[in-house]
Amino acid sequence: MPVTTELTTNASPFIPAPASPYQGDIARYWDQEARPVNLRLGDVDGLYHHHYGIGDVDHAALGDTADSEYEKKLIAELHRLESAQAEVLLDHLGTIGRADTLVDAGCGRGGSMVMAHQRFGCSVEGVTLSAKQADFANRRAHELGIEDHVRARVCNMLDMPFESGQAAASWNNESSMYVDLEDLFAEHSRVLRVGGRYVTITGCWNPRYGQPSKWVSQINAHFECNIHSRREYLRAMADNRLVPQAVIDLTAATTPYWQLRATSSLVTGIEEAFLNSYEDGSFQYLLIAADRV
Ligand SMILES: C[S@@+](CC[C@H](N)C(=O)[O-])C[C@H]1O[C@@H](n2cnc3c(N)ncnc32)[C@H](O)[C@@H]1O
Numbered sequence: 001m002p003v004t005t006e007l008t009t010n011a012s013p014f015i016p017a018p019a020s021p022y023q024g025d026i027a028r029y030w031d032q033e034a035r036p037v038n039l040r041l042g043d044v045d046g047l048y049h050h051h052y053g054i055g056d057v058d059h060a061a062l063g064d065t066a067d068s069e070y071e072k073k074l075i076a077e078l079h080r081l082e083s084a085q086a087e088v089l090l091d092h093l094g095t096i097g098r099a100d101t102l103v104d105a106g107c108g109r110g111g112s113m114v115m116a117h118q119r120f121g122c123s124v125e126g127v128t129l130s131a132k133q134a135d136f137a138n139r140r141a142h143e144l145g146i147e148d149h150v151r152a153r154v155c156n157m158l159d160m161p162f163e164s165g166q167a168a169a170s171w172n173n174e175s176s177m178y179v180d181l182e183d184l185f186a187e188h189s190r191v192l193r194v195g196g197r198y199v200t201i202t203g204c205w206n207p208r209y210g211q212p213s214k215w216v217s218q219i220n221a222h223f224e225c226n227i228h229s230r231r232e233y234l235r236a237m238a239d240n241r242l243v244p245q246a247v248i249d250l251t252a253a254t255t256p257y258w259q260l261r262a263t264s265s266l267v268t269g270i271e272e273a274f275l276n277s278y279e280d281g282s283f284q285y286l287l288i289a290a291d292r293v
């Protein structure tokens with residue numbers, strides 16, 4: 001059974017000062033985060049995610065709500081949908097060889113990094129502002145015996161410690177709402193080799209709605225983030241040699257996850273804002289895969 005208690009070992013020897021007071025706040029936020037909806041789902045198989053799920057709910061697997069095992073099955077089902085989300089992101093990275101290096105920008109507790117290594121056999125470098133998260137991710141990699149291929153570091157994704165052109169592919173999984181997109185894509189464009197692939201899964205506000213809705217504002221306040229519009233993503237990519245190959249609206253695919261989560265004992269209070277903003281069209285859950293040209 002994986003260990004989910006807060007980790008105190010393997011502290012990073014050097015933790016850079018935050019690049020801004022805001023980044024200091026975000027580092028503190030994730031250092032302190034220990035929501036059961038994340039830890040108990042991660043405990044299912046040792047992949048710890050900080051993103052949401054996609055796909056249809058398997059009602060047969062859930063069984064009867066009166067069953068004493070129902071809550072355990074519900075947690076496993078939410079986790080299955082979150083891992084399915086990461087699989088879809090990895091599906092869009094293109095052909096990756098064992099000798100390649102991938103970059104996970106805003107890697108959280110490292111679940112997606114582990115999955116990428118297990119799928120491709122390659123090296124995966126992650127960055128997060130949170131020393132607690134980096135320690136957690138590195139501890140999990142050590143427990144799995146893959147610490148020579150999977151590593152998390154405390155650093156700013158806008159200034160990553162990678163050589164220009166080093167990465168075969170890079171991604172942001174629900175982490176791009178913490179930074180300026182022009183700065184972010186300039187940095188991905190720098191670390192990616194020409195012909196490399198960038199993928200993001202993100203929530204963005206819908207320009208067709210007009211402005212960020214009250215639900216989007218509520219999500220921003222809840223997570224201390226700054227959700228961008230779909231238009232900003234496409235414009236900032238175009239400005240930074242990232243040419244979209246796929247833009248996939250995952251809103252319908254993520255709705256069952258939120259509907260199920262809203263019925264669980266692990267609710268955090270943000271479920272209504274996601275469900276309402278997806279429903280009124282003001283918010284979209286999007287995957288964008290782009291080639292570095
Ligand atoms: C919602 S979590 C997503 C974690 C992970 N991508 C996943 O799918 O599980 C957001 C992550 O973005 C990271 N983050 C936010 N701003 C960052 C920055 N400027 N540099 C590096 N990481 C950042 C946070 O530290 C956190 O790990």
Ligand SMILES: CC(C)=CCC/C(C)=C/COP(=O)(O)OP(=O)(O)O
Pocket residue numbers: 035037038049050051052174175177202203219223225227268270
């Ligand atoms: C799609 C958007 C707008 C995402 C914002 C970034 C974010 C906090 C993602 C989920 O993290 P989490 O897994 O820690 O959140 P929760 O505790 O709600 O599961």
Ligand SMILES: [Mg+2]
Pocket residue numbers: 037038049050051052
């Ligand atoms: Mg979560």
